[in-house]
Each structure stands twice: as structure tokens, then as C-alpha cells.
Amino acid sequence: MRFDSVIMVDWSGGNDRGKRPVKDAIWTCIAQAGQADAPIYHRNRQVAEAWITETLTTLQATGQRVLIAFDLCFAYPTGFATHLIGQEDTLGLWDWFAARVTDSPEANNRFDLAGEINARFPGIGPFWFNGLQRDIAHLPRKGSDRTDHGLPEKRAADLAIKGSFSPWQLAGAGAVGGQVIMGLPVLSRLRQTFCKDLSVWPFQPPDTQIVMAETYFSLLPDLVADDAHPIKDASQVTLYAKAFSALKPDDMARLLNIPATQEGWVLGAGEAEVLRAALRPTPPPLRNDCFAMPQGAHWTPVDDALDHLRDHLGPVTATETIPISQSAGRYLAEDLRALRDHPPAPNAAVDGYGFAGPAPDGPQTLPLLAGRAAAGQPYPHAVPPGHAIRILTGANLPTGIDTVVLQEDCSVTTTDVAFHGSLKQGANARAAGEDMQAGNVILTSGRKLTPGDLGTMAAVGVGQVTVRKLLRVGVLSTGDELREAGAQADVGHIYDANRPMLCALAAQWGYTVVDLGCAPDDRDTLRQILDDATARCDVILTSGGASAGDEDHMSALLQNAGALALWRIAVKPGRPLALGLWNDTPVFGLPGNPVAAMVCALIFANPALRLLAGGAWQLPTGFMVPAGFQKSKKEGRREYLRARIENGKAHVFPSEGSGRVSGLSWATGLVQLDDPAQKIELGDWVQFIPFGNFDL
Structure with a gap:
């Protein structure tokens, strides 16, 4: 079920509140598809009713389907209507109140009317809390003074919501009874104005152009504090307008699929997680040409390849709100603001x-x-x-x-x-606030949260934080020649070194690892593995089959899917990278040689996965040290040499062969030699990047 617009109304039973926006007044907000307009303050009920009527008339004329929800009890506990009007007819009860309530911006008769209603019931009650200085017959000031009136204290809907108030309490902190008496006549007049184009849920089927419903603005109490508006009522209408307008049609239909009852129901009661999910931004899918780079005979420089990844990739993970105690290592999904000053006082x-x-x-x-x-x-x-x-x-x-x-x-x-x-x-x-001030951004979106960040958040009262869900990284090896380590292998086989290495990399980077095993050199089997993987993974790292030979099946499948970019990158070690999308899931086809796979994962996959996970783009930094080696480097490719620091100098592994896996254990980092031709002599300064700077 789909609504084009959603209007949220926070009602009030009080008198005119003046021109300046204040709390405990009437606030409204309208939203479409999760995007809310600015909340609107209404100084009294007459102004609010006129705005609602005019807005619904405009939306009706443009053919929009509208949900308008009030933070207002639509009904009383069972038995009240029967005793008052002779039958359990909630909508008829609205008309009864409309005929008896008198209301102006400066005065109304809600307390006197409540006393008159109480006089019709046995005992004392059910209404209580006379908010006026003068005594009113039959209206007690204390709830404990009521007796034997014969009605339940709350409806089933109220009992289903923690912290809800009884509709019998007319005044005092959190009371809703006064606003109910002053709201039902407005609801009655709206029904009369829009007639057959308006239905009242759940008393009538929600199949009209305008659907009116009751909701409750404390279903998501922890999220309201994150809104920037200084008045909580304005924050609430904005939050709930966003949430209900962002619901998927199936979710909205499920929320509205409640059996009709004359006690009514609260839209969204018991469905807080559905509303939370609606508020979480869903990242758009990557473009099918996101990896496309102008191809030619030239080799793409490393910096150009990195710039392309930075400019064309973005988050592919949804968001969730979790306690800060569980947030270390997660990426912030939005800027985080201080909830109060730190320190809070001098x-x-x-x-x-x-x-x-x-x-x-x-x-x-x-x-x-x-x-x-x-x-x-x-x-x-x-x-x-x-x-x-x-x-x-x-x-x-x-x-x-x-x-x-x-x-x-x-x-x-x-x-x-x-x-x-x-x-x-x-x-x-x-001084108060000399460290952090309420409302200021203290941590920015895309930051990977550290233990220190948890202390920062807690110090300003942040108990929950919206983060990106953990990126699910699938790791797949390809090739008939591969065997699992520890299994039987003859001289024609090699053990799969890449998959455990890449799985460990992804795990150490903080992602959820999905081990996809080893695929044979068979395109149908590989196709099925990829189909299954895209249901479980946000990104896939593969090794082998990433070039353009007869047995390079990964490249061929991505090519047939129309989503292959075969990058000829000017890097050593490394061969062309096969990048593409499979069922909208990004695939990084790394070289098959272990050293090349490792280096390409560190240089290209590490910053790319960070972006896909919702983090900020970040490249590793190194430092200059004297060379403890000699080398003559040709022009045209950037080279990464396995290296370690000994006696203050960078020493490199004796062999540069990309099949020499033992060099990865020997090394503690990489020496980076840039693209121009170089002749390195002992003592020349070279750049050393420790493995720790690749988040290892």
C-alpha cells in the first residue's frame, strides 16, 4: 500500500501559545518518500485545523494518496461509548463530542464537559485531574479519588506501548486526556469535510484517497534526540513523517492489516524495527560502468586507477543504529553531534x-x-x-x-x-563546553570508530549511534590446479595460498568474511557460485582468471555480463585487474600469483573496500629511510618491493618473483618506487610503507 504524502500531527489541548514556536503546542510535518518538509508550528487549534483542511484539499485536488496520523487517542476503552451514546460506535462518539465541545483560542470547556460525563457514570470517574483553580462537580483532582466507575484504565493499544498514558487523565505531565477531548471534534469535522474520500483506520478499510490514523510519538524515543531541531515536538513530527513516508508498500500494508476494533489501534505499535529500517538510508546500486576506464594501448598509472576508484565507488551497505558499546571498528553513517556540552558546567x-x-x-x-x-x-x-x-x-x-x-x-x-x-x-x-558544545559535529560520517571515539561519544551523552552494517566480503579462488592446504596433492597441483591470505586480510580490515571456496575452470560452475555469492556478499574478491586467456573464466563471465573492465595497470608485481559487477555486486579479480594478489589487494582493494563499507577514502602513508639495497628500475611502472627495516635501513627480499610467497612473511612492509626510471644506490632515500599502514 503506497501513500504519496504523509502528514504527522502533534496535537494539544492547551490555549493559544503565541506567535513564537514553543513546546507542548501543535506541530505538523509533511513528507514524501522519506524526505520531510520543515515542521510547522500552529499557535492554536483553530489555526491548525484550517491548515490541515487546506493542505488535504490541495493534495486531494492533485490526486495524491495521503496518510494523516495524529498523536491522539482516537477511541476510549471498551464500554465508554456504549454508556454515553448507547453503542460502541467510535465515529459516532466523535460526533457527540463535536456537538458539545466549545473551543476558542483562549478558553475551552474540556474540564466542565469531563465533569458532566463523569456524572453519567456510577461511582466517581472515569476522568480526573481538574486543571482549573475552581472546583468542578464530579471531576476529582486525583486519580486515586476515583472509584467504581466500571471502565478499564487503558485500551489494548495503550497496554501494548510502554510508557503510554491513560486517556482519563486530563492534565499533568504526559497527560493525553485533555487533548483527546479537544481533538475528537476536529477529527469529526475532517470526516464531514472530505466525506467518502476519507477513511478512519482501523474502523474503516484504508482504501480511500485520504486515510486518517492514530499514532504515538514515542515509538522511537532514542532517535528523536538526534534531530537538530531545538523543540522536541518539532523533532518528533519530522522523524515520524520521514519514517512512515519511507515505508515500503508491503510494510505499510502489513502495519495497516489490523482487525477492526472499536477501541482502535496505534499505527506502528510493536513495529519499531520496521520504522527504524525505513529511516535507514539504502545506498544506490553501483553504476554498471563504474569500473569503466578509457582503454587503449597505454598502461594506466597507479594514481589514475586509484583516483577512478575513489570517484566512482560509494557505500553499498545499509545502516543500523546500535549501542555505542558495540560500535568500535564500525563506520559512522552520518555526522555525529554532541547532545550536551562537555564539560556540562564550569x-x-x-x-x-x-x-x-x-x-x-x-x-x-x-x-x-x-x-x-x-x-x-x-x-x-x-x-x-x-x-x-x-x-x-x-x-x-x-x-x-x-x-x-x-x-x-x-x-x-x-x-x-x-x-x-x-x-x-x-x-x-x-569552562562549560570548552571541549565540545551541544549541537556541534564531533565525529564525521565515514569515520571508523575507535575506542577513543566511544569515550568521546559517551562524554556528551550519546548512547546509540547510526553506523554502516559490516561489509560482507566474499573470497573465491579459481583454477583446476588448486588444492586445499593439507589435502592430497601431486606435482601437477598447487595449494591455494591466496584464499586464506585474502580472507585474513578482509577479517583484519574489520569485514565479515564469506569463504566461497575454490571454483574449477568451468564457466557454468563459476556462474552458479557467483549467483549464490551475490545473495550473501556485498563485494567479491577473486584470484586467478583475471586476464584474457582461454582459461581466464572470470574475465569472460564479467565480459558476457556486460560489466567487465580489464585494467592494464602500470604496477609491479601485478597483472591486469578484472573489475566488474555481477548481479550488481562489485567483483575484484586479482592476479593469481600470491605476491601480486597481496600487493594488488593492499594497493587497490584496501581503499576501495573502505569506500564500499561506508568509510572515507584513505591511502596508506609511508616514511623515507635510507636504502639498504641497490636496484636499477626501468621507466613506466610503479614497483612495490617486499622490504623490512634493519639497522635503520630498508632491505628488500632477494627475489622479486611474484610466486615467492615466503617473502610476504619475511617482509614488514613495502618499498614504493615511483614510475620514472631510477637507479637506487646504498644510502639513497626510499619510501617505506609498513604493513600496519595498510590497516594490518
Whole structure:
């Protein structure tokens, strides 16, 4: 079931709130496909009803299907309507209230009407909390004063939602009863205005152009605080307009598939995870030509290849909101803002004595007040000018204090504290927000969260964070000649070194590894393996079959799928990389030789996978060291030599052959030699990149 527009309404039973937007007022927001307009403040119910009527009229005229949901109980517990109007007819009850409620921007009769309704029931109640100074007959001020009225306290829908309030409470913190009485007449008039084009869910089938429903703006309490609007009501209507408008048609249909009941239901009750999922951005699929690079006889320089990956790749993972305790190593999906100042109040940086600074040169003696300020135990009084108070590290500065002198610099009696100046104003004190300020971005999207980041987030009150789901990296080897390590092999076979190596790389980079095994040199089998893999993987790393020979089946399959880019990269070690999409899943076809596979994974796959996982583009950095080797390098290709540091110099592995796997264990990093021809002599400066700088 699809709606073109969704309108969320946060209702109020209070009087006119003035021109300036305030909390506990009426707020509305309209959204389409997960994109919300700015929330709108309405100073009173008359203004709000006029806006709703006008907006629905406009959307109706343009043919849009509209869901309008109110944070307002549409019905009372079973038995109320029958006792009042003779039958359990909720929509008829709306009309009954519409005929009896009087309302103006400055006054209404909700408390008097509640008293009149209570008089029709046995005992005392069900309504309570007279919010006026004058007494009202039959309307108790306390819920505990009610007795024997014969009605349940809550509906089934209210019981299904943690923290919901009873519709009988007319005023007080969190009360909804007053706004229900003042809202039902508006709902009744909307039904009359739009007649057959409007249905009320779940009392009527939601098959009209306009569907009106009840919702509850505390289904996603932890997400509201992340919104930038300073007024919570405005944040709520915006959040829920986004969530409901972003629901997939099947999910919306499931939420609306509730049996009709005269008690009604709350749209989205028990479905918080569905709403969360709707709010998570789904990355667009990669373009089928994302790997396409102008091809020719030339070899593509490494920097050009890296620039192409950076410019054409993006996140392929969805997002999820998790506790910060589980977020280390995950990529932030959006900028993170501080929820409060850090420190939240001015406080002492040392143990000592606080006073109003500055203190001039020379000996100083101040009267010492009894008591002290400690972390978590603030001094409750103001400190008079010219007096001092004992204060401990981390304690909030009492009123009248802005400077602290170290206790080691003081002589103290029971009545006085003496020390030498000078001491500038604000010494040894921290200002509120000097580290982080509420609302400011403290961590940016794409950052891989560290243990230090968890401390930063916790310090400003962030308990949950929206991150990218872990990238699922499939690793596949190809070739009839391969055997599993430890299995029987003759001289015509080789053990598969690439797959365990690449699996370990992906795991160490923090991704979820999907071991796809080894594929034979058979295109139908390889095709089936790739089809199955794309259901389980976000990206696939393969080794072997990445060139253009008769047995290079990976390249051939990607070519037939119309998504092959065979990159001739000017790099050594390394052969052409086969890159492409299989069922919209990116495939990196690495060389078959282990050293070339490892180097190409470090140089190309590492930054590319980071982007696909939702991280920021990042290349490894190295440092210059004297060469402990000699080499004559030809022009045209960038070379990466397996190397290690010994006695302050870079030494390289004796053989540059890409089949010499043992050099990967011997080395602790790579020496990078750039494209121009070079003649390296002992002691010349070369760039060394430790393996640790490749996130290993």
C-alpha cells in the first residue's frame, strides 16, 4: 500500500501559545518518500485545523494518496461509548463530542464537559485531574479519588506501548486526556469535510484517497534526540513523517492489516524495527560502468586507477543504529553531534580552593567557608565575593567562583586560606563546553570508530549511534590446479595460498568474511557460485582468471555480463585487474600469483573496500629511510618491493618473483618506487610503507 504524502500531527489541548514556536503546542510535518518538509508550528487549534483542511484539499485536488496520523487517542476503552451514546460506535462518539465541545483560542470547556460525563457514570470517574483553580462537580483532582466507575484504565493499544498514558487523565505531565477531548471534534469535522474520500483506520478499510490514523510519538524515543531541531515536538513530527513516508508498500500494508476494533489501534505499535529500517538510508546500486576506464594501448598509472576508484565507488551497505558499546571498528553513517556540552558546567581542573579571580601579586588571605564542592556533590550555595570554598577536581564551580588555586600552594586554617598571587581569572578552571558544545559535529560520517571515539561519544551523552552494517566480503579462488592446504596433492597441483591470505586480510580490515571456496575452470560452475555469492556478499574478491586467456573464466563471465573492465595497470608485481559487477555486486579479480594478489589487494582493494563499507577514502602513508639495497628500475611502472627495516635501513627480499610467497612473511612492509626510471644506490632515500599502514 503506497501513500504519496504523509502528514504527522502533534496535537494539544492547551490555549493559544503565541506567535513564537514553543513546546507542548501543535506541530505538523509533511513528507514524501522519506524526505520531510520543515515542521510547522500552529499557535492554536483553530489555526491548525484550517491548515490541515487546506493542505488535504490541495493534495486531494492533485490526486495524491495521503496518510494523516495524529498523536491522539482516537477511541476510549471498551464500554465508554456504549454508556454515553448507547453503542460502541467510535465515529459516532466523535460526533457527540463535536456537538458539545466549545473551543476558542483562549478558553475551552474540556474540564466542565469531563465533569458532566463523569456524572453519567456510577461511582466517581472515569476522568480526573481538574486543571482549573475552581472546583468542578464530579471531576476529582486525583486519580486515586476515583472509584467504581466500571471502565478499564487503558485500551489494548495503550497496554501494548510502554510508557503510554491513560486517556482519563486530563492534565499533568504526559497527560493525553485533555487533548483527546479537544481533538475528537476536529477529527469529526475532517470526516464531514472530505466525506467518502476519507477513511478512519482501523474502523474503516484504508482504501480511500485520504486515510486518517492514530499514532504515538514515542515509538522511537532514542532517535528523536538526534534531530537538530531545538523543540522536541518539532523533532518528533519530522522523524515520524520521514519514517512512515519511507515505508515500503508491503510494510505499510502489513502495519495497516489490523482487525477492526472499536477501541482502535496505534499505527506502528510493536513495529519499531520496521520504522527504524525505513529511516535507514539504502545506498544506490553501483553504476554498471563504474569500473569503466578509457582503454587503449597505454598502461594506466597507479594514481589514475586509484583516483577512478575513489570517484566512482560509494557505500553499498545499509545502516543500523546500535549501542555505542558495540560500535568500535564500525563506520559512522552520518555526522555525529554532541547532545550536551562537555564539560556540562564550569568545573575545577585541580584540587584546591575556589574564589572569584583574579588575585593580584603578593600574599592573599580569604575567609574560608564551611563545606566543599566535589564531583557529583555540588556546593548548593553562592560564594560571597572575597570568600573561598574547598573544591575538588571535577567539581562544578559554585555560583560566585571562577578561579581555583592549587591546594599545594595554600596554607589553610579552619577559617582562612592563604596563598601568593598573582593568579589570573579562570586559572585552574574549565569552562562549560570548552571541549565540545551541544549541537556541534564531533565525529564525521565515514569515520571508523575507535575506542577513543566511544569515550568521546559517551562524554556528551550519546548512547546509540547510526553506523554502516559490516561489509560482507566474499573470497573465491579459481583454477583446476588448486588444492586445499593439507589435502592430497601431486606435482601437477598447487595449494591455494591466496584464499586464506585474502580472507585474513578482509577479517583484519574489520569485514565479515564469506569463504566461497575454490571454483574449477568451468564457466557454468563459476556462474552458479557467483549467483549464490551475490545473495550473501556485498563485494567479491577473486584470484586467478583475471586476464584474457582461454582459461581466464572470470574475465569472460564479467565480459558476457556486460560489466567487465580489464585494467592494464602500470604496477609491479601485478597483472591486469578484472573489475566488474555481477548481479550488481562489485567483483575484484586479482592476479593469481600470491605476491601480486597481496600487493594488488593492499594497493587497490584496501581503499576501495573502505569506500564500499561506508568509510572515507584513505591511502596508506609511508616514511623515507635510507636504502639498504641497490636496484636499477626501468621507466613506466610503479614497483612495490617486499622490504623490512634493519639497522635503520630498508632491505628488500632477494627475489622479486611474484610466486615467492615466503617473502610476504619475511617482509614488514613495502618499498614504493615511483614510475620514472631510477637507479637506487646504498644510502639513497626510499619510501617505506609498513604493513600496519595498510590497516594490518
